[in-house]
Structures are given as C-alpha cells and as structure tokens.
Amino acid sequence: MTDACTHPQTPLLHVEHLTMRFGGLVAADDVSFKAQDRKITAIIGPNGAGKTTLFNCLTGFYAPTSGRLELNHPTRGECLLERMEGHRIARDAGVARTFQNIRLFARMTVLENLIVAQHNRLMRASGFSFLGLLGFKRYVDAETQAVELARYWLDRIGLTERADWEAGNLPYGDQRRLEVARAMCTEPVLLCLDEPAAGLNPRESADLNRLLTFIRDEHSIGLLLIEHDMSVVMGISDHIVVLDYGRKIADGTPRAVRNDPAVIRAYLGDENDEENDNAMPPKVTADPKGGDV
Amino acid sequence: MEYFVQQLINGLTLGAVYGLIAIGYTMVYGIIGMINFAHGEIFMIGAFHALIIALGLGITTGTWIPVALVAALVGTMLLTPIYGWALERVAYRPLRGSPRLATLITAIGMSIYLPNQVQLLQGARIKTLPPVLQGGFEIMEGGGFVVTLSYLQILIMVLTVTLMVAFTLIIEKTALGRAQRACEQDRTMAALSGINVDRTIALTFVMGATLASVAGMIFLLRYGVIDFFIGFLVGIKAFTAAVLGGIGSLPGAMLGGFLIGLIEAFWSGYFTVEYKDVAAFSILVLVLIFRPTGLLGKPDIEKV
Amino acid sequence: MTPRPALDVPAILKEAGLTALVMLGLTVGLVGFRIPDGIGASALETRFGAVAMACGLAFAGRIALILLREKRPRRVLFASTAYAVVVALAQAAPVLFSPAATERWITLRPFDSAVVNGMTVVLAAAFALRAAWMEWRHRRFPGIKERDKAMDAMGARVQRATHFFGPALLLVAVILPFLPMVDRRLLDIAVLVVTYIMLGWGLNIVVGLAGLLDLGYVAFYAVGAYSFALLAINFDLGFWICLPLAGMLAATAGILLGFPVLRLRGDYLAIVTLGFGEIIRIILLNWYQFTGGPDGISGIPKPTFFGLEFKRSASDGGETFHQFFDLTYSPVDKIVFIYYVILGLALITNSFSLRIRKLPVGRAWEALREDEIACRSLGINATNTKLTAFAIGAMFGGIAGSFFATRQGFISPESFTFIESAVILAIVVLGGFGSQIGVVIAAILLIGLPEIFRELQDFRMLTFGGAMVLIMVWRPAGLLAHRTPSIRLSDRGGEP
Ligand SMILES: Nc1ncnc2c1ncn2[C@@H]1O[C@H](COP(=O)(O)OP(=O)(O)OP(=O)(O)O)[C@@H](O)[C@H]1O
Ligand SMILES: [Mg+2]
DSSP states (O other), rough: OOOOOOOOSOOEEEEEEEEEETTTTTEOOOEEEEEEEOEEEEEEOOTSSSHHHHOOOOOOOOSSSSEEEEEEEETTEEEEGSSHHHHHHTTTTTTOOOOOSSSTTTSBBHHHHHHHHHHHHHHHHHTTTTTHHOOHHHHHHHHHHHHHHHHHHHHTTTTGGGTTBBBBGGOOHHHHHHHHHHHTTTOOOOEEEESSTOOOOOHHHHHHHHHHHHHHHOOOOOEEEEOOHHHHHHHHOSSEEEETTTHHHHHHHHHHHTTTTHHHHHHHHOOOOOOOOOOOOOOOOOTTOOSSS | HHHHHHHHHHHHHHHHHHHHHHHHHHHHHHHSSOTTTHHHHHHHHHHHHEEEEHHHHHHHHHGHHHHHHHHHHHHHHHHHHHHHHHIIIIIIIIGGGGGGHHHHHHHHHHHHHHEEEEHHHSSSSSSSSOOOOEEEEEEOOOETTTEEEOOOOOOOHHHHHHHHHHHHHHHHHHHHHHHHHHHHOHHHHHHHHOHHHHHHHHHHHHHHHHHHHHHHHHHHHHHHOOOHHHHHHHHHHHHHHHHHHHHOOHHHHHHHHHHHHHHHHHHHHHOOOOOOOHHHHHHHHHHHHHOOOTTTOOOOOOOO | OOOOOOOOHOOOOOOOHHHHHHHHHHHHHTTTEEEBBBBBBBOOOOOOHHHHHHHHHHHHHHHHHHHHHOOOOHHHHHHHHHHHHHHHHHHHHHHOOOHHHHHHHHHSSSOOOHHHHHHHHHHHHHHHHHHHHHHHHHHOOHHHHHHHHHHHHHHHHHHHHHEEEEEEHHHHHHGGGGGOOOHHHHHHHHHHHHHHHHHHHHHHHHITTTTTOOOEEEEEEEHHHHHHHHHHHHHHOHHHHHHHHHHHHHHHHEEEHHHHHTSSSHHHHHHHHHHHHHHHHHHHHHHHHHOOOOGEEOOOOOOOBBTEEEESOOOOOEEEHHHTTTOOOOOOHHHHHHHHHHHHHHHHHHHHHHTTTTTHHHHHHHHHHHHHHHHTTTTTHHHHHHHHHHHHHHHHHHHHHHHHHHHHHHHHHGGGGHHHHHHHHHHHHHHHHOOOOHHHHHIIIIIIIHHSSGGGGGGGGHHHHHEEEHHHHTTOOOOOOOOOOOOGGGGTOOOO
C-alpha cells in the first residue's frame, strides 16, 4: 500500500558480493543480484544451495561474512541491511519474511497472529502501554484499525470464518497462507517467502499463486520467492536467480533461465543435457515440516 | 609466594570437585540440550552415601582406613547413579519433546524435592566425618609460612585425573560413547540407525551421577562436614564451571572446574571470604554475556 | 468375546522385581541408615523395616501398573482398595477404636510417618480409581492428547466459572475480617496468603505471560523490602510515598539485571536469575553499615490511614485512628487495615495483568513465548519487550516486599532465600501458567493449608517440589492452564 516512487533504475533490493561462511562451508559465495519493485523475483536451486541462508542474511538472522545488502525504501531511503539488527530490518527497512518450516504463534488465535504483526504501530498508539492501560481513545481507535487491516487480509486468504481459531489447529495450507498474511500485516516493501508452496496440494498451490500475484499487483511491493515447485516459479515469477553450492549460476527471465545449460546441468547432472520442459523436477517434500530451517 | 602456592594447591583440589560435577552438566547438556538443575543434588546424595558407608563400616581409625575409603568410594559410585537414573526416568523422559519451560520446571521441582527428602530422612543438622587421612608433605617454607600438600589432596588429584582419563576413553573409544555422540548430533537419525536412544540418555545420566558421587565423596573427605543443602551452591558453581569451559565440551568442563576452584581459592585468600560466592556468580554472568560459548565450546548458531 | 492371552507371569515378576531392586538401591542408604547429628558421631541408626516396606510396595505397585496395562483391572481394584482402607484405618485408629484395638491396628501401619502413610494411601486410591474406571467404563484411560484436551476444557470451565464466583470470592475477601469465625490468627494467615497471591500474580506476568523462567524473584521482593525500610527509616518518608519508590527501585533492579541476561536462552536465564537472587542475599548479609547484616533492620514504621496511626496512643504531633473516629482502641484494627492494604495491592496487580494482556506489549510477550524468531521477523524488539515483562514483574515483587517489611516491622536476609522464590514459582506452576484464578487457588492450598495444619509444615517443600514434577509430567502446559484469546473477531460482529 506504500506508493512506490523509486526511479526505475534504482532497484528495490541490491545484493552485492554477498558471502556467508560457516567455518569451512561457504553457504553463499559472492552472490550479487537485484530485485525490483512490483516484481516477483524467484530464487531457485537444489537443496543446500544457500537460498535460506540468503534470506537469513537479508533479514538479519545471520551477519554476512562480507557483502553489501542495499534496500531502497520508497519513503525512508537507502538502508544497509547487513548493518541492521533483525527486528529493525522488519520495522525500519520494511522487509518481511516467512519461514521454510512455519513459525506461527501456534497457541494464539489467527487474529492475534495478525495483530501481533502490527506491534510497532500499536505500541506507539498505546503510548508505550501507558495510555493504553488507561483506556485512551487513541489506542482503542488504533486497535480497531489494526483489526480492520487483519480482516482485510483474512478475507484475502479466506480465513475470516476461522479468525478465532488457534493458529496451530489450522490445516497446513491455511497456516502457510496465514504466515504470508501475517508478514503483509507489517506493511512491508519487500516480502521474502521461503518455500510457501511446500506441502500444498495443487488447488492450494493455485490459491497461493493468486495471492502472490495479488500482492505484487495491488500492493506494489517486491517479492522474493524461494520455490522448488517449477509450475509455481515459471507461472508467476518475473525474474529468476539460480543458486548452486552457494554460487549464482544464472539470472534472468523465466524463459532464459529455463534454457540455460548451466541450470539444467545443476538440476540433472552433467550427462543429461536433453532439452525438456520439465527439466527441473519439483523437489519431493516428503516431510513438509522437515528441512533445517 | 608461599601463600600463593598454598592457594594454588587448595584451588586445584576444590576445582576437582567442581570439575567432576561439571562433567555431568556438560554431558547431559550435550545429549538432551538442557540443564539438569538437579545435578547438584545428586552430588549431595553421593556425599551422604559415602558418609553412611564410612560410618556404617565403623572403621574410621587405624589401618583399616584405606579399606573404608575404598568401600565408601565404590559404594557411593554404585548407589548414587541409581538416583541419576531414576531422575531421568521420572522427571525428564516423560517430558521429552515438551516445551522447554516444562522440562525446566520439572528439573527445578526435582532440585527442590531431593534435598528436602534427604532432610526429612536424615535431619537438617550437619553431619560430620571424623578426620581421616591426616598429614602430608611440607613442600615449601618461607617467611614462617609452610606450604603443605596433604595426602588427601594427592589422593583427590589422583582420583580425579584417573576418572577423567577413564571417562574420556569411554566416550572416545566405546560403542556407548559413539552412541552418545550420535544422539548429540541428531536423535532421530540415531534412533533410525539402531541406537537405543532412551538407554543412551539414561546411561549419560548414570555416568554424570557416578562422577558427581565421587565429587561428593571428595567434598566429604576434604571438609568433613555435610548437610542436605550443599548441593545448591556447589551445583551452581559447578554449572558455572561447565559454562566457563564451554557447555557441551568435556575438557572444557574440567578446565572450567579448575579455573573456578582457583578463582575461589585466590579470592578468599586475597580478598574477602564473604563475597567468594558472588565472585563465582559474577563470572557466570560475565561469561554468559561476553562469551556464551565458553573457553572451549563450539559456537551455537541458532538455526532459523 | 475372544479369550484374552494368558499373562506372562515370569516376565511380570521379573519387571516388578527390577523395580523393587531399583527401590532398594534408592532407599538402602538414605532410608536404611540415619546418620547421627553433629560432631563425635556415634553409631548409625538403622531403619531396614522401612526399606523392606518400600521395596515391597514398589513391587506390588509395579505389578498393579502392569495389570492395568494388560487391561486386568479387577485384582488391582480389590488389592489397592483393601490397602487404602486398611492403612487409612490403621492411621486413624486412635480416634476410632478402643485403646486395646488401637494397639493392634497400629502394627498395620507401613511406615512410622503419618504423612508418608497418607501418601501411599493416596497413591493406592489413585490406582483403585484408575482400575475402577477401566472396569466399569470399559474404556482405555485417556491418552496424553485426550487428557490435555479434557484438562484444557476444565481450565476453560474454571475460567468461565470465575465470572460468577470471582466476584463472590472478592466479596468474601472484602468482608472476611468481619466474619464471625475469623480470629486474629486466621486474619494473619489471610494476610500471608494474599501476599503470596500478589507475588504469584506478579511472577505470573514474567513466567506465565512472557515465558521467562525467573528463579530469583525473591531478589526483587528483597530489594523492595530493604528499599522501603531504608527509605522510611533514613528519610522519614511515609508508607504511601515509599511504596511506589520501592516498586520503582525494584523495577530498576530488574532492568539492570535483565538487560545483560535477557538475550540468553531460557535455561541460562533461569540459572542467572537464581544466581542473582543469591548475590543479593549475600550482599544484604555482608553489607553491615547499610543493611545491618544478619541482624537485619528493625523498627520499620507501620502504614498509616491518611496519616492516622494504629497505636494505643499517638506519637507526638500525630493522631491515632481510634481517636479520630472515636472508637475504642483494638489491636485487631491494625491487622484489619493491613489486610485491606494488601488486598488492594493484590487487586491492582490483578487488574493490571488482565489489562496488559490485551495491549500490544502483552500480546508481544505471549508471542515471544511462542516463537522469538518469528517475533524478530515481525519487527518486535525481543530484548526490550522481555525487559518490560521483567521490570514489571520486579515492580510488583518490590511492592509486595515493601508491604512485607511494613507488616513485619523487621526484615533480615533470612526471609529472602531461594526457598521463597521456589514457593512463589510453585504457586504459579500449580495454578497453571497465566491463570489468575489458578494462582489464588494454589496460594490458598500451598500457603494456607500448611499454616493451618502445622504437621504438614515439614513436608511442605518436599510436596512443592514433587508436585511441580508430577504436574509437569501430567500436563506440561500447567494444571488449569487455559488460554482465552486477548481479542476476538466475532465480538465485533456488527461492523461491516
Ligand atoms: N547455521 C548454520 N551453520 C552451519 N551451516 C549452515 C547453517 N545454516 C545453513 N548452513 C549450511 O549452508 C548450506 C546452505 O543451506 P540453506 O539452508 O541455505 O540451503 P537451502 O538452499 O535453503 O536448501 P533447501 O532447499 O533444502 O531449503 C547447507 O549446507 C547448510 O547445511
Ligand atoms: Mg531452505
């Protein structure tokens, strides 16, 4: 809902020479790419390629070994993410994310999850709790507004009926969408989604695609999308970055990437370079809650 | 200088007690990732068992002392680990996979329950062991100050070093040690590859309790006085030692134990005795803040 | 009906035998022998009878458990009922039978201690109940999931019932001093219980809402008490001025401690707070000039009612309560007043916690308890948020501490040991994290009962510790824990 007013040439996110080492292991190796406003940028790559590590660096969970992560906030200007604390990246730079294994507040209700996401605004409105404790109107209004925003997203993800359920009791697919909605409630300019379609059935997956394109088109923000499901990636992304063993091996439009021999090699191994539309088989996620993230 | 050497000797023997207990904290932490708050109480029970056996044999004088000491040592090493085992079975195993807070609370519940049980059974007053094994070598003299290294201190060091070597060998060389390391890495995978995880964890508690019981015996010999409450303070200090050395690291626990022992000895020797416990706690806080991985611990990056 | 497979008797005996053997190992030393007190040790007392009895009971109990597991409840039902009845009768013999018969009944008591016998009776009764359930309902005993659901429903029911009996309880609390059977001793106990209720509610903010295990809560209680005493004595400030000051000082202590340690993981936090509690106590004990060391501080002024004192005769320049209102002097007035003071403070704590839960900080506390990483990704400053919980908890602890100081008129470090922290924590755990009414019930049970039945005193801490373990094993969320949402969409149904 932020009015984007960046020049077309300054990208929303500019990653330059990002390197992340864990002891001897180089999980991200000199990765550089750009992500634009109102575009879905997909990050793909085999397991262990360093996709989640990239997100963790972007959102302040890991301090990168080296590199520059520049975010151009349409109203607040340039932010260097690698120098900011995790919570400030979400609060001040407007970067929101979801997690590979869902991290909802499982024992809180769906609505509460969405209200907690609006913490900082509500906190200010409640005069850091003092006015709120005394029942000031300003806080009551702010809370009503927060509920309205939550209701807006509940309608989008079709959970209005179940707003008062415990989030942990929702079916898996709904939890995934709730996590996206929760991230959107922080009113971000860049939304990072870590395998949002993992473990979804085809219908849920299609719903999710619609939700993501809706966010891109109606809320005019940039999206970073980690995904193994090629139908999702090819269907909705505007731009694709391919990682393998921590290195960027390709970067371009879906069409260009699909035909890139390096990408095909990374997915299928060297001997098989036969052109194939389904060259990149979707990863089979046996245990959707598994994975190390 | 002489005074310094004396404090050094005292500190090292004290450190042996902390180090032996700290190993128990570290091993349990390594395998189930939580602090066994009740471990200090196991130490206390070990001291009681040793005292009961020593007094029960009724031979605290004369040439039978070595026999009594060995019997007390073996006895407490056999009886006390049963408490370690029962502790795991009753308070920890049922809660595996529950929220952390719940496990922490059972651990604290146990550390309240055990000393009170001992208090009810044995009374609240102090218990004494008549001094055994007196005398020692005078190794240095100067300025009217004699540095002594008592037989007891030699015994303590020999015992501690032997046990440390033995346990390091167990963990590095035996199947049990391999199973333990496997469980540390990944319990599910360990179970899938045929390791009996429950048994391995139980044995870890038993091993920790064995060492703690020896520490209890050493404490008893050195101070000659115990009560049901000793587990609390000594337990916290041993935990500090484990953290200082790097929790999860076996050599770290021993190193931390000796360091804490030395710090305490020098602190009471050169500063104030009253605040010696404050010194230990302050170290705990400082280490946790500035170097949570301790001296020898592995960095623990949180997986997101 | 298909014939059930025969029991594998040797296997059962072996299992039970092993249990008895473990019991033997646990008891042979500590129960079997009693070390004489003090120096100049004489011979050990022996209590092998009790060891044998414990092993026998462990053997029998294990067999009972196996039979229940194998769905053969009948024998368990008979045996454990018989045991419970016989031991209960043996214990109650002196009041039930003639002296001669009592002699014979007493030999049937398994242990010397009445409380231990009582515990075995309770255990046997639990076995009997479980067996009876299986026998007549033909049902499996509920598994962990179902049990959790049932307990949650019970927690919900209790919470709903609180809407009705909460006000009633409050009414009883308000008119308590004027009830006919309430004497001075009972009123004193009531003051104590309400103090612990307040402490429990204060700690509940930290442990129940924010999920931070604070084992040094008593430190803030001590800071409050000593600040109050020192302020009141050295600067001659009145109760009502010192009270908020002491609360603020305790909150400051909370922030000072919390700031470096709240980044730590839960169990580290627990042990650091535990250490902090000890540090404060050691400092109080050794800083003679300031705190009076082990002698403590005495002569702490009593609270006044808008400047009116509760004394037989006024100190110069003052006026007493009974003079002002033209009453005859009664020493009970003072206790009644003190009772109302703590009741008021406790109620403030309660309404504060209920309100803060519905504010952004309160929700953030709960969210942090659920998932700190997710909180960070939503822009919540985890450290500051935890710090507020810690400081607010500390503040209420400090206020309760000031009250303690003024009520006793004398404080010394002995009142602020780890045991106190443990008691308060036990109240919160037993009541169910985050449950306000649970704290009330737990405080009445844990503080009130042992005060009234003195024989239980010795077993108090033992029971607290044991109960904490059992409750967590039974239901990790806490006995009566039930979470009501802090906000509902359906309540706002009318809006477009
Ligand atoms: N905290 C950490 N410590 C050590 N190694 C790590 C850490 N986080 C990630 N790694 C390693 O970095 C590499 C990249 O991991 P990452 O989770 O980024 O992969 P990914 O592309 O997200 O894979 P997947 O598709 O399975 O989610 C892996 O080898 C992983 O083991
Ligand atoms: Mg990943």
